[in-house]
Amino acid sequence: MPDTHFYRYDDYDRALVGERVAQFRDQVRRRLAGELTEEQFKPLRLTNGLYLQLHAYMLRIAIPYGTLSSRQLRQLAAIARKYDRGYGHFTTRQNLQLHWIRLEDAPDAIAMLAEVDMHSIQTSGNCVRNTTADHFAGAAIDEIEDPRVWCEIVRQWSTLHPEFSFLPRKFKIAITGSPNDRAAVRVHDIGLRLWKNACDEVGFEVIVGGGLGRTPMIGKTIREFLPKDELLAYLEATLRVYNRYGRRDNLFKARIKILVHEIGAERMREEVEAEYAAMRDSALKLSPETVEAIARQFAPPVLRPRRTRVPEVEAMKLENRAFALWLKSNVAPHRVPGHAIVTASLKPAGAPPGDASSAQMEGVADIADAWSHGEIRVSHEQNLVLPHVAIESLPEVYRALEKLGFAEANVGKITDIIACPGLDYCALANARSIPVAQRISNHFAELARQHDIGDLKIKISGCINACGHHHVGHIGILGVDKNGVELYQLSLGGDVDFGKTALGTILGPAVESDKVVEAVEAMVATYLGARRPGERFVDTYRRIGAQPFKERVYGNS
Amino acid sequence: MAKNLSGDMQVASANRLSDGAVVFLDDFGQWTRRLDRAALARDKRTAEILLARARAEAASVVDPFLVAVTESGDGVLEPLSLREKIRASGLTFAAIAAEAVRYA
Numbered sequence: 255m256p257d258t259h260f261y262r263y264d265d266y267d268r269a270l271v272g273e274r275v276a277q278f279r280d281q282v283r284r285r286l287a288g289e290l291t292e293e294q295f296k297p298l299r300l301t302n303g304l305y306l307q308l309h310a311y312m313l314r315i316a317i318p319y320g321t322l323s324s325r326q327l328r329q330l331a332a333i334a335r336k337y338d339r340g341y342g343h344f345t346t347r348q349n350l351q352l353h354w355i356r357l358e359d360a361p362d363a364i365a366m367l368a369e370v371d372m373h374s375i376q377t378s379g380n381c382v383r384n385t386t387a388d389h390f391a392g393a394a395i396d397e398i399e400d401p402r403v404w405c406e407i408v409r410q411w412s413t414l415h416p417e418f419s420f421l422p423r424k425f426k427i428a429i430t431g432s433p434n435d436r437a438a439v440r441v442h443d444i445g446l447r448l449w450k451n452a453c454d455e456v457g458f459e460v461i462v463g464g465g466l467g468r469t470p471m472i473g474k475t476i477r478e479f480l481p482k483d484e485l486l487a488y489l490e491a492t493l494r495v496y497n498r499y500g501r502r503d504n505l506f507k508a509r510i511k512i513l514v515h516e517i518g519a520e521r522m523r524e525e526v527e528a529e530y531a532a533m534r535d536s537a538l539k540l541s542p543e544t545v546e547a548i549a550r551q552f553a554p555p556v557l558r559p560r561r562t563r564v565p566e567v568e569a570m571k572l573e574n575r576a577f578a579l580w581l582k583s584n585v586a587p588h589r590v591p592g593h594a595i596v597t598a599s600l601k602p603a604g605a606p607p608g609d610a611s612s613a614q615m616e617g618v619a620d621i622a623d624a625w626s627h628g629e630i631r632v633s634h635e636q637n638l639v640l641p642h643v644a645i646e647s648l649p650e651v652y653r654a655l656e657k658l659g660f661a662e663a664n665v666g667k668i669t670d671i672i673a674c675p676g677l678d679y680c681a682l683a684n685a686r687s688i689p690v691a692q693r694i695s696n697h698f699a700e701l702a703r704q705h706d707i708g709d710l711k712i713k714i715s716g717c718i719n720a721c722g723h724h725h726v727g728h729i730g731i732l733g734v735d736k737n738g739v740e741l742y743q744l745s746l747g748g749d750v751d752f753g754k755t756a757l758g759t760i761l762g763p764a765v766e767s768d769k770v771v772e773a774v775e776a777m778v779a780t781y782l783g784a785r786r787p788g789e790r791f792v793d794t795y796r797r798i799g800a801q802p803f804k805e806r807v808y809g810n811s
Numbered sequence: 812m813a814k815n816l817s818g819d820m821q822v823a824s825a826n827r828l829s830d831g832a833v834v835f836l837d838d839f840g841q842w843t844r845r846l847d848r849a850a851l852a853r854d855k856r857t858a859e860i861l862l863a864r865a866r867a868e869a870a871s872v873v874d875p876f877l878v879a880v881t882e883s884g885d886g887v888l889e890p891l892s893l894r895e896k897i898r899a900s901g902l903t904f905a906a907i908a909a910e911a912v913r914y915a
Contacts, residue, residue: 286829292873306873308898310831341906356830606904677894678902686897689904738892 259392259629260321261406261551263371270414271368274375278302279361286358303374304360307681313338313355313363314377319387319405319429320348320632324619327630329370331615337363342615344600344608346672346723347426348386348632349377353679375413380421382412382493386428388436389633392554393595393641395587399448399456401431403549404485407540411486418493422500423508425493426465435752438634440464440473441726443510444492446485447752457481462492462522463514466720470757471511474519476526483545484530487538491530495522555627555642560592564646577652579663579701585648588641596626596640596651597633598660599670603699605659606688607673608636617658625651634723635672637665667704668712668778669695672723676716676733677740683716685733685740690714690770697771698778707778710791713748726750728792729777730758731770740767746777746803747795759800762808776806819879821858822849822888823865824898825872833898834872836865842872846888846899851880 263271278298285295299305303314315330322330330350334342337359338352345351355363367373376383385405392400408427412418418425428442439445445461458480464473480488496510499517514522571578586595598618601607610618618638622630625647631639638660643651655661664670671694674680676687691714698704713727717734724730730745742765745758765773778791780803785794795803823836834842835849843849852858858877865875878898879891890896897903 288870306826306831308894309833309901310826339906358829606906609906677897678904686903692904735893740893 259552259555259627260323260402261318261548267371268368271371271373271375274302274373275361275365275368278364282357282361297379299357299360300378301375302360302364303377304355304357305378305681307353307679308677309679310353311355311357311360312679313352313360313374314345315350315352315367315372315374316377316384317348317350317372317632318409319385319391319402320389320634321387321391321402322630322632323370324622324628324630326370326372327615327619327622329366329372331612331619333363333366334615335612336366340613341609341611343606343675344610344632344636344638346634346636346674346721347384348389348634349384350632351675353675379419380423380425381419382408382415382421382425382427385409385412386426386437386442386634388430388432389631389635389639390436390586390595390641391431391631392552393588393593394432394434394436395589396432396434397589398433398450399431400549400552400554401429401437401446401448403545403552404446404448404458404482405429406548406552407486407545408489411489411538417490418497421493421497422502423505423510425496425510427489430752433752435750435755436633438723438726438750438755440752440755441466441470441723441750442473444489445473448482449479451479455479455481458485458488460488460492462526463511463519465509465511466723466725467509468506468718468720469509469512469515470720470725471515472755472757473511474514474522476519476523483540483542484534486540487533487536488526488530490538491533492526494529495525499525555629557588557590557593557642559590560644560646562592562645564648567645567648570649570652576661576663576701577649579705580652580661581648582705583663583667584661584665588643592645594643594645594648596643596648596655597665598638598640598655598658599662599664600637600660601664601670601695602659602662603669604692604696607671607691607695610638610660614658614660617654618660621651621654624654635670637670663701664704666709666711668698668707668710668774669704671695671712671714672727673714674716674721676714676722680716682719683733684718684735685716685742686767687714687716687722687733690731690733690742690767693771694774697775707782708790710778710781712774723750724748725757726755727758728790728795729774734764736764741765742767742770744770744773744777744807746800747792749792761800762804765807773807777803780806819891820882820888821852821861821877821879822846823852823861823875824849824878824895825865825869825875828871828873831873835878836861836868836875840864840868842868846880846890849888851882851888852877
């Protein structure tokens with residue numbers, strides 16, 4: 255099936271990526287021949303997303319705004335099978351990581367990416383990284399405008415941008431086009447939210463200085479309403495202010511969130527506006543023709559309204575309890591009546607969160623071709639999304655996903671855990687994440703109980719860099735190393751919902767690895783004992799505070 | 812960068828350049844995948860020499876460093892830190908796909 259519903263490379267993109275493959279092939283050859291030292295080579299491989307981790311090289315592949323065609327997903331599966339161990343890890347930045355790549359194979363792997371309009375450029379280094387988006391973009395019922403059009407504009411502007419290739423630190427942008435934020439925009443360096451003002455015009459709220467990591471911060475709004483055609487000028491102004499004033503003397507204080515925190519949101523706004531005033535009518539002003547040309551590529555598939563109440567679906571709901579639960583948790587409303595958005599859970603009981611084998615990726619690609627117009631999305635919650643499924647096809651899609659092990663009815667539930675790769679793979683980690691996630695997942699595997707507990711987001715990071723977003727988990731779990739022992743710090747009350755974005759509060763002393771499940775069970779029991787009708791875990795926590803949870807987890811001593 | 816020059820027993824480790832695999836320097840100056848064949852430094856001075864030798868043999872590896880280990884009564888070496896135990900032994904959970912394992 256052709257890729258008709260989102261951006262396809264033009265000759266310029268193709269030439270750029272092709273040149274990069276050739277350059278990297280030569281760089282790898284010279285490194286293997288001993289003509290480049292590791293010191294010389296390291297920045298070159300990182301520029302192409304190739305890290306060296308505990309056991310092997312890891313290739314981080316950018317999935318622009320989390321959108322994939324079936325053809326691209328099949329190619330990722332083929333690369334994983336040919337050059338890795340037959341599986342990959344979908345990340346919280348909507349990327350795919352292959353953890354067992356050989357250096358000598360890396361140029362061939364990225365050449366295969368280029369064949370399907372993909373690359374691994376700018377997935378490392380102090381530059382603008384892959385711009386992320388709402389994974390329901392182009393399909394969500396609450397969407398004002400498809401954010402991917404703007405993500406693509408940002409991608410083209412930021413790719414190899416000479417002024418912003420050596421920023422003080424890495425830079426992450428997220429865009430949502432819906433009031434219900436599914437892209438966590440308030441915890442990004444820049445978050446952009448499309449909204450409609452009183453004059454019925456659509457523009458961006460510009461949020462700057464959010465982020466997780468060592469010093470978590472919620473972003474501050476520095477522009478309530480930015481006309482869309484001024485986006486790039488405003489971004490350029492913001493990056494320019496950051497590039498000028500951001501700290502380069504201390505790695506841990508180099509992110510834009512520290513700058514915004516130190517000078518204040520108002521001063522940041524003044525600096526950006528002053529810079530912006532000098533360039534607002536520059537070549538960066540987007541012409542309607544430019545925007546329309548890109549928007550045309552994101553034209554949604556033609557979906558005709560269909561039956562919203564399908565007897566076969568209703569019958570299966572009665573016959574199959576797991577299917578009924580799946581409809582509740584994994585199926586979301588679509589903007590076109592009679593269609594739905596399906597989330598394929600990459601969190602079957604006890605599995606490493608976000609991992610998919612090549613066979614599973616190919617299976618999802620087949621399902622997308624058969625029932626979702628060849629489209630797949632990667633969510634920052636490490637699941638795959640089929641954005642355009644007819645309601646009458648849901649039973650078939652469910653059965654097909656079930657065969658792949660991706661039909662677990664747990665999206666948004668306690669076992670839909672975000673976890674970074676942790677100390678099993680990562681050179682930065684202090685503690686393991688995946689085995690902890692697996693134990694929690696196995697403990698709470700029973701679906702009826704998960705649905706009784708309701709929406710509860712557990713997020714696990716293996717170090718303070720917070721790739722597992724633990725600060726914004728309803729329950730956050732951070733692995734730390736204390737004198738060679740893995741301990742896990744628990745936090746409560748984090749959230750990324752727009753208007754309710756909050757950082758979790760540490761509950762108390764870190765617990766040993768084998769006590770984590772017990773502690774989570776104690777927190778869940780506290781919630782179940784105190785909740786009022788309709789309250790989610792995090793709502794109850796907000797109402798009753800941390801003390802009852804603390805007493806249950808640690809006792810009264 | 813010298814690490815773990817604490818006086819513990821140490822071995823020299825690195826990642827292999829071609830594929831990143833964890834390797835250890837043996838008594839013959841060769842890099843081996845097997846920790847049980849690693850050259851063992853039993854004191855700080857020997858560790859410094861071992862590290863210097865590892866760096867001299869670094870053409871096929873990346874960033875050699877020292878790893879603190881313990882030795883059991885029957886001579887089995889084990890890294891002290893969890894990180895190095897995982898480096899030496901591999902993942903602590905079963906990876907999702909057994910299929911297409913080309914480089915196991």
